Amino acid sequence: MSHSNYYDVTTWPVGNPSEDIGEVINSIIADIKDRQTATDENDGGKPGAVIYLPPGDYHLRTQVLIDISFLRIQGSGHGFTSSSIRFNVPKDEWAGLHELWPGGSRVIVDLPPGAAGDSTGAAFLIEREGSPRISSVEFSNFCIDGLHFIPDGSELPAENSYVNGKTGIYVASANDSFRINGMGFIYLENALTIHKADALSIHDNFIAECGSCIELRGWGQASKITDNLIGAGFKGHSIYAENHGGLLITANNIFPRGASSIHFDGVTRSSVSNNRLHSFYPGMVILAGNSSENLVATNHFLRDHEPWTPFLGVDNGRNDLFGLLRVSGNNNSVIGNHFSEVLDARGVRPTGAAPVIVRLVEGAGNFVSNNHVVALDVRAESSDSCFAAQVDALLTTGASDGLAVTTVLVESGSARNTILDSGNDAQVIADRRANAVRATPTISFEPEGAVRSGQTVEIPR
Numbered sequence: 001m002s003h004s005n006y007y008d009v010t011t012w013p014v015g016n017p018s019e020d021i022g023e024v025i026n027s028i029i030a031d032i033k034d035r036q037t038a039t040d041e042n043d044g045g046k047p048g049a050v051i052y053l054p055p056g057d058y059h060l061r062t063q064v065l066i067d068i069s070f071l072r073i074q075g076s077g078h079g080f081t082s083s084s085i086r087f088n089v090p091k092d093e094w095a096g097l098h099e100l101w102p103g104g105s106r107v108i109v110d111l112p113p114g115a116a117g118d119s120t121g122a123a124f125l126i127e128r129e130g131s132p133r134i135s136s137v138e139f140s141n142f143c144i145d146g147l148h149f150i151p152d153g154s155e156l157p158a159e160n161s162y163v164n165g166k167t168g169i170y171v172a173s174a175n176d177s178f179r180i181n182g183m184g185f186i187y188l189e190n191a192l193t194i195h196k197a198d199a200l201s202i203h204d205n206f207i208a209e210c211g212s213c214i215e216l217r218g219w220g221q222a223s224k225i226t227d228n229l230i231g232a233g234f235k236g237h238s239i240y241a242e243n244h245g246g247l248l249i250t251a252n253n254i255f256p257r258g259a260s261s262i263h264f265d266g267v268t269r270s271s272v273s274n275n276r277l278h279s280f281y282p283g284m285v286i287l288a289g290n291s292s293e294n295l296v297a298t299n300h301f302l303r304d305h306e307p308w309t310p311f312l313g314v315d316n317g318r319n320d321l322f323g324l325l326r327v328s329g330n331n332n333s334v335i336g337n338h339f340s341e342v343l344d345a346r347g348v349r350p351t352g353a354a355p356v357i358v359r360l361v362e363g364a365g366n367f368v369s370n371n372h373v374v375a376l377d378v379r380a381e382s383s384d385s386c387f388a389a390q391v392d393a394l395l396t397t398g399a400s401d402g403l404a405v406t407t408v409l410v411e412s413g414s415a416r417n418t419i420l421d422s423g424n425d426a427q428v429i430a431d432r433r434a435n436a437v438r439a440t441p442t443i444s445f446e447p448e449g450a451v452r453s454g455q456t457v458e459i460p461r
Protein backbone atom coordinates (compact mmCIF):
# COMPACT_ATOMS: atom_id res chain seq x y z
CA MET A 1 0.00 0.00 0.00
CA SER A 2 1.50 3.29 -1.06
CA HIS A 3 1.30 6.37 1.14
CA SER A 4 2.33 8.76 -1.58
CA ASN A 5 -0.79 10.85 -1.05
CA TYR A 6 0.20 11.78 2.48
CA TYR A 7 2.64 14.72 2.75
CA ASP A 8 4.31 16.14 5.83
CA VAL A 9 5.48 19.73 5.28
CA THR A 10 8.51 19.14 7.51
CA THR A 11 9.87 16.30 5.36
CA TRP A 12 9.10 17.71 1.89
CA PRO A 13 12.36 18.38 -0.02
CA VAL A 14 11.37 21.71 -1.59
CA GLY A 15 11.53 24.90 0.50
CA ASN A 16 11.70 25.45 4.24
CA PRO A 17 8.31 25.28 6.01
CA SER A 18 9.33 27.49 8.94
CA GLU A 19 10.49 30.23 6.55
CA ASP A 20 7.76 29.94 3.89
CA ILE A 21 5.16 27.24 4.24
CA GLY A 22 3.37 28.74 1.21
CA GLU A 23 6.18 27.72 -1.10
CA VAL A 24 6.21 24.21 0.41
CA ILE A 25 2.45 23.66 0.07
CA ASN A 26 2.36 25.02 -3.50
CA SER A 27 5.16 22.64 -4.41
CA ILE A 28 3.24 19.72 -2.86
CA ILE A 29 0.08 20.69 -4.80
CA ALA A 30 2.15 20.78 -8.01
CA ASP A 31 3.39 17.27 -7.21
CA ILE A 32 -0.16 15.98 -6.63
CA LYS A 33 -1.21 17.45 -10.00
CA ASP A 34 1.83 15.87 -11.73
CA ARG A 35 1.06 12.45 -10.31
CA GLN A 36 -2.76 12.48 -10.45
CA THR A 37 -3.44 13.15 -14.12
CA ALA A 38 -5.95 10.50 -15.20
CA THR A 39 -9.59 11.37 -14.68
CA ASP A 40 -10.79 7.81 -15.24
CA GLU A 41 -8.40 5.02 -14.41
CA ASN A 42 -9.64 1.83 -12.77
CA ASP A 43 -12.76 3.72 -11.60
CA GLY A 44 -10.71 6.50 -10.05
CA GLY A 45 -7.70 8.60 -10.71
CA LYS A 46 -7.71 11.76 -8.64
CA PRO A 47 -8.15 10.91 -4.96
CA GLY A 48 -6.44 14.10 -3.76
CA ALA A 49 -4.16 14.13 -0.75
CA VAL A 50 -3.47 15.09 2.86
CA ILE A 51 -0.92 17.72 3.75
CA TYR A 52 0.07 17.55 7.39
CA LEU A 53 1.46 20.36 9.54
CA PRO A 54 2.88 19.05 12.82
CA PRO A 55 2.68 21.54 15.73
CA GLY A 56 5.12 24.35 15.01
CA ASP A 57 5.44 27.95 13.82
CA TYR A 58 5.32 28.26 10.03
CA HIS A 59 5.75 31.65 8.37
CA LEU A 60 3.80 32.07 5.13
CA ARG A 61 5.38 34.46 2.64
CA THR A 62 3.85 33.04 -0.56
CA GLN A 63 0.09 32.74 -1.04
CA VAL A 64 -1.12 29.13 -1.33
CA LEU A 65 -3.25 28.56 -4.44
CA ILE A 66 -5.54 25.53 -4.30
CA ASP A 67 -7.14 24.39 -7.57
CA ILE A 68 -7.63 20.66 -6.91
CA SER A 69 -10.47 18.83 -5.20
CA PHE A 70 -10.15 16.37 -2.31
CA LEU A 71 -7.26 18.20 -0.70
CA ARG A 72 -7.13 18.14 3.07
CA ILE A 73 -4.72 20.39 4.92
CA GLN A 74 -4.54 19.37 8.53
CA GLY A 75 -2.63 20.10 11.69
CA SER A 76 -2.70 19.06 15.31
CA GLY A 77 -3.95 22.01 17.32
CA HIS A 78 -5.94 25.21 16.62
CA GLY A 79 -3.56 26.98 18.99
CA PHE A 80 -5.74 29.95 20.01
CA THR A 81 -4.65 32.23 22.80
CA SER A 82 -5.69 35.85 23.07
CA SER A 83 -3.31 38.21 21.30
CA SER A 84 -5.64 41.13 22.07
CA ILE A 85 -5.27 40.67 25.80
CA ARG A 86 -1.52 40.19 25.50
CA PHE A 87 -0.95 43.26 23.32
CA ASN A 88 -2.81 45.33 25.93
CA VAL A 89 -0.58 44.09 28.77
CA PRO A 90 2.20 46.66 29.45
CA LYS A 91 5.36 45.66 27.55
CA ASP A 92 7.48 45.49 30.71
CA GLU A 93 5.28 42.62 31.93
CA TRP A 94 5.70 40.48 28.80
CA ALA A 95 8.84 38.80 30.09
CA GLY A 96 6.80 37.25 32.90
CA LEU A 97 4.11 35.73 30.65
CA HIS A 98 4.05 31.96 30.12
CA GLU A 99 3.62 32.39 26.40
CA LEU A 100 3.31 35.35 24.06
CA TRP A 101 1.98 33.88 20.82
CA PRO A 102 -0.72 31.50 19.64
CA GLY A 103 0.50 27.93 19.21
CA GLY A 104 -0.51 24.56 17.84
CA SER A 105 0.11 23.97 14.15
CA ARG A 106 0.46 27.66 13.40
CA VAL A 107 0.65 29.43 10.05
CA ILE A 108 1.94 32.99 10.52
CA VAL A 109 0.66 35.17 7.68
CA ASP A 110 3.61 37.29 6.54
CA LEU A 111 2.11 38.53 3.29
CA PRO A 112 2.32 42.23 2.50
CA PRO A 113 -1.03 43.79 3.43
CA GLY A 114 -3.53 43.49 0.57
CA ALA A 115 -6.57 45.65 0.03
CA ALA A 116 -9.12 44.70 2.68
CA GLY A 117 -11.47 42.00 1.53
CA ASP A 118 -9.38 41.37 -1.55
CA SER A 119 -7.95 37.93 -2.31
CA THR A 120 -4.40 39.26 -2.62
CA GLY A 121 -4.06 39.42 1.16
CA ALA A 122 -5.20 35.80 1.64
CA ALA A 123 -2.96 33.09 3.04
CA PHE A 124 -4.98 30.39 1.23
CA LEU A 125 -6.75 31.21 -2.05
CA ILE A 126 -9.02 28.58 -3.58
CA GLU A 127 -9.92 29.26 -7.18
CA ARG A 128 -10.89 27.05 -10.12
CA GLU A 129 -13.32 27.71 -12.91
CA GLY A 130 -14.98 25.09 -15.11
CA SER A 131 -16.84 21.90 -14.31
CA PRO A 132 -17.39 20.34 -11.92
CA ARG A 133 -17.11 22.90 -9.15
CA ILE A 134 -14.06 22.33 -6.96
CA SER A 135 -15.16 19.92 -4.21
CA SER A 136 -14.20 18.62 -0.80
CA VAL A 137 -11.31 20.89 0.06
CA GLU A 138 -10.87 20.55 3.82
CA PHE A 139 -9.02 22.63 6.40
CA SER A 140 -8.65 20.98 9.75
CA ASN A 141 -7.16 21.64 13.13
CA PHE A 142 -4.51 24.27 12.55
CA CYS A 143 -4.08 27.95 13.33
CA ILE A 144 -3.93 30.91 10.92
CA ASP A 145 -2.50 33.96 12.66
CA GLY A 146 -2.27 37.44 11.06
CA LEU A 147 0.14 38.42 13.84
CA HIS A 148 -0.43 42.21 14.06
CA PHE A 149 -3.00 44.85 13.26
CA ILE A 150 -1.91 48.19 11.82
CA PRO A 151 -2.83 51.84 12.52
CA ASP A 152 -6.25 52.85 11.17
CA GLY A 153 -5.79 56.61 11.49
CA SER A 154 -7.73 56.77 14.77
CA GLU A 155 -6.48 57.26 18.32
CA LEU A 156 -6.61 53.52 18.92
CA PRO A 157 -3.36 51.64 19.39
CA ALA A 158 -2.54 49.78 16.16
CA GLU A 159 -3.04 46.35 17.75
CA ASN A 160 -6.66 47.24 18.60
CA SER A 161 -7.62 48.41 15.09
CA TYR A 162 -8.72 45.04 13.63
CA VAL A 163 -7.30 46.01 10.20
CA ASN A 164 -4.30 44.63 8.31
CA GLY A 165 -5.68 43.57 4.91
CA LYS A 166 -4.98 39.90 5.67
CA THR A 167 -7.43 37.06 5.07
CA GLY A 168 -7.06 33.50 6.31
CA ILE A 169 -8.96 31.51 3.67
CA TYR A 170 -10.49 33.10 0.57
CA VAL A 171 -12.61 30.97 -1.75
CA ALA A 172 -13.17 32.81 -5.02
CA SER A 173 -15.07 30.32 -7.21
CA ALA A 174 -18.13 28.13 -6.88
CA ASN A 175 -17.48 25.19 -4.58
CA ASP A 176 -19.18 22.14 -3.13
CA SER A 177 -18.81 20.15 0.08
CA PHE A 178 -15.96 22.18 1.60
CA ARG A 179 -15.12 21.78 5.27
CA ILE A 180 -13.48 24.19 7.65
CA ASN A 181 -13.34 22.21 10.88
CA GLY A 182 -11.49 22.56 14.14
CA MET A 183 -9.41 25.52 12.96
CA GLY A 184 -8.17 28.60 14.84
CA PHE A 185 -8.15 32.08 13.24
CA ILE A 186 -6.71 35.14 14.93
CA TYR A 187 -5.61 38.70 14.11
CA LEU A 188 -6.78 38.58 10.50
CA GLU A 189 -8.89 41.38 9.06
CA ASN A 190 -11.01 38.65 7.45
CA ALA A 191 -10.79 35.10 8.74
CA LEU A 192 -12.94 33.33 6.13
CA THR A 193 -14.38 34.77 2.93
CA ILE A 194 -16.22 32.20 0.84
CA HIS A 195 -18.04 32.90 -2.41
CA LYS A 196 -20.68 30.68 -3.98
CA ALA A 197 -20.75 27.92 -1.38
CA ASP A 198 -22.84 24.78 -1.67
CA ALA A 199 -23.08 22.35 1.24
CA LEU A 200 -20.26 24.04 3.10
CA SER A 201 -19.57 23.07 6.70
CA ILE A 202 -17.91 25.53 9.08
CA HIS A 203 -17.83 23.55 12.28
CA ASP A 204 -16.12 23.59 15.67
CA ASN A 205 -13.68 26.39 14.91
CA PHE A 206 -12.26 29.12 17.13
CA ILE A 207 -12.50 32.36 15.10
CA ALA A 208 -11.77 35.35 17.29
CA GLU A 209 -9.98 38.69 17.36
CA CYS A 210 -10.47 39.03 13.59
CA GLY A 211 -12.01 42.09 11.86
CA SER A 212 -14.69 39.88 10.33
CA CYS A 213 -14.96 36.18 11.04
CA ILE A 214 -17.19 34.42 8.48
CA GLU A 215 -18.40 36.03 5.24
CA LEU A 216 -20.46 34.00 2.79
CA ARG A 217 -20.57 36.10 -0.35
CA GLY A 218 -22.09 35.95 -3.82
CA TRP A 219 -24.75 33.32 -3.27
CA GLY A 220 -25.05 29.82 -1.87
CA GLN A 221 -27.22 27.10 -0.43
CA ALA A 222 -27.53 24.25 2.03
CA SER A 223 -24.53 25.25 4.13
CA LYS A 224 -24.02 25.21 7.86
CA ILE A 225 -22.18 27.18 10.52
CA THR A 226 -22.34 25.10 13.65
CA ASP A 227 -20.69 24.78 17.01
CA ASN A 228 -18.12 27.52 16.59
CA LEU A 229 -16.68 30.02 19.05
CA ILE A 230 -16.66 33.34 17.18
CA GLY A 231 -16.01 37.01 17.95
CA ALA A 232 -15.28 39.77 15.41
CA GLY A 233 -14.03 43.33 15.86
CA PHE A 234 -16.18 46.44 16.05
CA LYS A 235 -15.94 47.20 12.31
CA GLY A 236 -16.92 43.77 11.05
CA HIS A 237 -19.33 40.89 11.30
CA SER A 238 -19.01 37.69 13.24
CA ILE A 239 -21.20 36.02 10.59
CA TYR A 240 -22.28 37.68 7.34
CA ALA A 241 -24.18 35.94 4.53
CA GLU A 242 -25.68 37.27 1.31
CA ASN A 243 -28.09 35.57 -1.07
CA HIS A 244 -27.97 32.24 0.73
CA GLY A 245 -30.86 29.83 0.96
CA GLY A 246 -31.12 27.00 3.44
CA LEU A 247 -28.29 28.18 5.67
CA LEU A 248 -28.20 26.62 9.13
CA ILE A 249 -26.57 28.62 11.93
CA THR A 250 -26.83 26.75 15.17
CA ALA A 251 -25.13 26.19 18.52
CA ASN A 252 -22.51 28.87 18.06
CA ASN A 253 -21.19 30.94 20.91
CA ILE A 254 -20.73 34.39 19.40
CA PHE A 255 -19.02 36.82 21.72
CA PRO A 256 -18.38 40.55 21.33
CA ARG A 257 -17.32 42.93 19.77
CA GLY A 258 -18.56 42.51 16.21
CA ALA A 259 -20.56 45.39 14.72
CA SER A 260 -23.14 42.65 14.29
CA SER A 261 -23.18 39.05 15.41
CA ILE A 262 -25.16 37.79 12.43
CA HIS A 263 -25.95 39.92 9.38
CA PHE A 264 -28.08 38.53 6.54
CA ASP A 265 -28.56 40.29 3.24
CA GLY A 266 -31.12 38.64 0.97
CA VAL A 267 -30.97 35.36 2.88
CA THR A 268 -34.02 33.13 2.70
CA ARG A 269 -35.42 29.97 4.27
CA SER A 270 -32.56 29.73 6.72
CA SER A 271 -32.34 29.04 10.44
CA VAL A 272 -30.64 30.86 13.29
CA SER A 273 -31.31 28.69 16.29
CA ASN A 274 -29.86 27.87 19.67
CA ASN A 275 -27.01 30.31 19.45
CA ARG A 276 -25.62 32.24 22.36
CA LEU A 277 -25.10 35.81 21.19
CA HIS A 278 -23.34 38.51 23.20
CA SER A 279 -22.72 42.04 22.01
CA PHE A 280 -21.69 45.45 23.29
CA TYR A 281 -23.76 47.28 20.64
CA PRO A 282 -27.27 47.32 19.10
CA GLY A 283 -27.81 45.54 15.77
CA MET A 284 -26.83 42.08 16.98
CA VAL A 285 -28.83 40.15 14.38
CA ILE A 286 -29.84 41.92 11.18
CA LEU A 287 -32.10 40.41 8.53
CA ALA A 288 -31.71 42.92 5.69
CA GLY A 289 -32.35 43.14 1.96
CA ASN A 290 -35.66 41.28 1.94
CA SER A 291 -34.44 38.32 3.99
CA SER A 292 -37.54 36.14 4.18
CA GLU A 293 -38.98 32.95 5.63
CA ASN A 294 -36.15 32.59 8.09
CA LEU A 295 -36.50 31.01 11.53
CA VAL A 296 -34.85 32.86 14.41
CA ALA A 297 -35.59 30.67 17.39
CA THR A 298 -34.46 29.90 20.91
CA ASN A 299 -31.36 32.02 20.80
CA HIS A 300 -30.02 33.79 23.83
CA PHE A 301 -29.22 37.45 23.15
CA LEU A 302 -27.19 39.43 25.67
CA ARG A 303 -26.46 43.07 25.08
CA ASP A 304 -24.43 44.94 27.68
CA HIS A 305 -21.66 47.54 27.89
CA GLU A 306 -18.00 47.17 26.95
CA PRO A 307 -16.28 46.48 30.28
CA TRP A 308 -12.62 46.45 29.18
CA THR A 309 -10.63 49.68 29.48
CA PRO A 310 -8.76 49.60 26.13
CA PHE A 311 -12.00 49.64 24.15
CA LEU A 312 -14.10 52.04 26.24
CA GLY A 313 -15.78 54.58 23.97
CA VAL A 314 -15.59 52.32 20.90
CA ASP A 315 -18.89 51.30 19.33
CA ASN A 316 -20.52 50.48 16.00
CA GLY A 317 -22.20 53.87 15.56
CA ARG A 318 -25.77 52.59 16.11
CA ASN A 319 -28.07 53.95 18.79
CA ASP A 320 -30.40 51.97 21.02
CA LEU A 321 -33.44 52.48 18.82
CA PHE A 322 -31.85 50.39 16.07
CA GLY A 323 -33.04 47.11 17.61
CA LEU A 324 -31.07 44.12 18.83
CA LEU A 325 -32.85 42.12 16.15
CA ARG A 326 -33.79 44.11 13.06
CA VAL A 327 -35.91 42.63 10.30
CA SER A 328 -36.45 43.75 6.71
CA GLY A 329 -38.27 40.96 4.95
CA ASN A 330 -41.36 38.80 4.82
CA ASN A 331 -42.73 35.84 6.71
CA ASN A 332 -39.86 35.38 9.14
CA SER A 333 -40.51 33.52 12.41
CA VAL A 334 -38.99 34.97 15.57
CA ILE A 335 -39.93 32.53 18.26
CA GLY A 336 -38.92 31.74 21.79
CA ASN A 337 -35.80 33.88 22.04
CA HIS A 338 -34.48 35.25 25.29
CA PHE A 339 -33.14 38.81 25.33
CA SER A 340 -31.13 40.27 28.18
CA GLU A 341 -30.62 44.01 27.75
CA VAL A 342 -28.35 44.98 30.63
CA LEU A 343 -27.51 48.67 30.34
CA ASP A 344 -26.60 51.68 32.38
CA ALA A 345 -29.62 53.93 31.67
CA ARG A 346 -27.27 56.93 31.62
CA GLY A 347 -25.49 55.41 28.62
CA VAL A 348 -28.63 54.83 26.50
CA ARG A 349 -28.58 56.71 23.18
CA PRO A 350 -30.52 58.85 22.33
CA THR A 351 -30.53 60.04 25.95
CA GLY A 352 -33.67 58.95 27.78
CA ALA A 353 -34.94 56.73 24.95
CA ALA A 354 -36.50 53.31 25.53
CA PRO A 355 -34.14 50.86 23.76
CA VAL A 356 -35.76 48.72 21.07
CA ILE A 357 -35.30 44.96 21.19
CA VAL A 358 -37.05 43.63 18.02
CA ARG A 359 -37.58 46.12 15.20
CA LEU A 360 -39.60 45.22 12.10
CA VAL A 361 -38.60 47.70 9.43
CA GLU A 362 -39.97 46.50 6.09
CA GLY A 363 -41.99 43.59 4.78
CA ALA A 364 -45.07 41.69 5.88
CA GLY A 365 -46.24 38.53 7.52
CA ASN A 366 -43.54 38.15 10.15
CA PHE A 367 -44.49 36.03 13.17
CA VAL A 368 -43.00 37.17 16.48
CA SER A 369 -44.06 34.98 19.35
CA ASN A 370 -43.17 34.13 22.91
CA ASN A 371 -40.00 36.15 23.17
CA HIS A 372 -38.87 37.04 26.68
CA VAL A 373 -37.13 40.34 27.27
CA VAL A 374 -35.31 41.08 30.51
CA ALA A 375 -34.14 44.69 30.66
CA LEU A 376 -32.08 45.93 33.59
CA ASP A 377 -30.54 49.23 34.53
CA VAL A 378 -27.10 48.61 36.05
CA ARG A 379 -24.11 50.76 36.93
CA ALA A 380 -21.53 49.99 34.26
CA GLU A 381 -18.11 49.05 35.57
CA SER A 382 -14.87 48.58 33.73
CA SER A 383 -11.53 46.98 34.44
CA ASP A 384 -8.05 46.70 32.99
CA SER A 385 -8.29 42.94 33.30
CA CYS A 386 -10.20 41.69 30.28
CA PHE A 387 -11.25 38.32 31.64
CA ALA A 388 -12.16 39.60 35.12
CA ALA A 389 -14.16 42.49 33.64
CA GLN A 390 -16.11 40.22 31.33
CA VAL A 391 -16.85 37.53 33.90
CA ASP A 392 -17.91 40.09 36.52
CA ALA A 393 -20.27 41.72 34.04
CA LEU A 394 -21.71 38.35 33.01
CA LEU A 395 -22.38 37.17 36.54
CA THR A 396 -23.98 40.36 37.86
CA THR A 397 -27.77 39.90 38.21
CA GLY A 398 -30.49 40.84 40.67
CA ALA A 399 -30.24 44.09 42.68
CA SER A 400 -30.91 46.23 39.60
CA ASP A 401 -33.83 48.33 38.51
CA GLY A 402 -35.87 47.54 35.49
CA LEU A 403 -35.12 49.48 32.33
CA ALA A 404 -38.05 50.68 30.20
CA VAL A 405 -37.78 49.15 26.72
CA THR A 406 -39.82 48.72 23.58
CA THR A 407 -39.79 44.97 23.10
CA VAL A 408 -41.24 45.06 19.58
CA LEU A 409 -41.42 48.08 17.29
CA VAL A 410 -43.18 47.74 13.96
CA GLU A 411 -42.53 50.53 11.49
CA SER A 412 -45.19 51.59 9.00
CA GLY A 413 -43.19 49.93 6.21
CA SER A 414 -43.88 46.52 7.78
CA ALA A 415 -47.47 45.25 7.99
CA ARG A 416 -49.69 42.23 8.55
CA ASN A 417 -47.30 40.86 11.14
CA THR A 418 -48.42 38.73 14.08
CA ILE A 419 -46.94 39.63 17.46
CA LEU A 420 -47.88 37.39 20.34
CA ASP A 421 -46.75 37.39 23.95
CA SER A 422 -43.55 39.28 23.28
CA GLY A 423 -44.10 42.29 25.52
CA ASN A 424 -46.97 43.97 27.34
CA ASP A 425 -49.29 46.42 25.69
CA ALA A 426 -47.06 49.41 26.38
CA GLN A 427 -43.93 47.63 25.24
CA VAL A 428 -45.21 46.72 21.78
CA ILE A 429 -45.37 49.68 19.41
CA ALA A 430 -47.34 48.64 16.35
CA ASP A 431 -50.33 49.84 14.41
CA ARG A 432 -53.01 47.50 15.77
CA ARG A 433 -55.06 47.95 12.58
CA ALA A 434 -52.25 46.73 10.37
CA ASN A 435 -50.81 44.00 12.63
CA ALA A 436 -52.23 41.30 14.88
CA VAL A 437 -51.01 41.94 18.41
CA ARG A 438 -51.60 39.95 21.57
CA ALA A 439 -49.77 41.55 24.48
CA THR A 440 -48.20 39.56 27.26
CA PRO A 441 -50.53 39.86 30.27
CA THR A 442 -49.32 42.04 33.13
CA ILE A 443 -49.67 41.16 36.78
CA SER A 444 -51.48 44.38 37.66
CA PHE A 445 -54.56 43.27 35.73
CA GLU A 446 -57.19 42.69 38.40
CA PRO A 447 -60.52 41.23 37.31
CA GLU A 448 -63.39 40.82 39.78
CA GLY A 449 -62.37 38.43 42.57
CA ALA A 450 -58.66 38.55 41.73
CA VAL A 451 -56.06 38.38 44.48
CA ARG A 452 -54.71 41.81 45.41
CA SER A 453 -51.19 42.40 46.59
CA GLY A 454 -50.88 42.07 50.35
CA GLN A 455 -53.83 39.71 50.52
CA THR A 456 -53.00 36.22 51.80
CA VAL A 457 -54.06 33.24 49.76
CA GLU A 458 -54.78 29.84 51.16
CA ILE A 459 -53.02 27.17 49.17
CA PRO A 460 -54.85 23.83 49.32
CA ARG A 461 -52.64 20.90 50.32
Ligand SMILES: OC[C@H]1O[C@@]2(CO[C@]3(CO)O[C@H](CO)[C@@H](O)[C@@H]3O2)[C@@H](O)[C@@H]1O
Binds near residue numbers: 084209255
Ligand atom coordinates in the same frame (compact mmCIF):
# COMPACT_ATOMS: atom_id res chain seq x y z
O1 LIG B 1 -14.99 36.06 25.45
C1 LIG B 1 -14.27 35.02 24.87
C2 LIG B 1 -13.06 35.42 24.07
O2 LIG B 1 -12.86 36.80 24.08
C3 LIG B 1 -11.48 37.10 23.99
C4 LIG B 1 -11.09 37.94 25.15
O3 LIG B 1 -11.67 39.21 25.09
C5 LIG B 1 -11.53 40.00 23.93
C6 LIG B 1 -10.27 40.80 23.86
O4 LIG B 1 -10.29 41.68 22.81
O5 LIG B 1 -12.65 40.84 23.98
C7 LIG B 1 -13.59 40.44 23.04
C8 LIG B 1 -14.94 40.39 23.68
O6 LIG B 1 -15.17 39.31 24.55
C9 LIG B 1 -13.16 39.14 22.45
O7 LIG B 1 -13.43 39.02 21.08
C10 LIG B 1 -11.69 39.14 22.69
O8 LIG B 1 -11.25 37.81 22.76
C11 LIG B 1 -10.75 35.78 23.96
O9 LIG B 1 -9.55 35.72 24.63
C12 LIG B 1 -11.77 34.82 24.55
O10 LIG B 1 -11.54 33.55 24.14
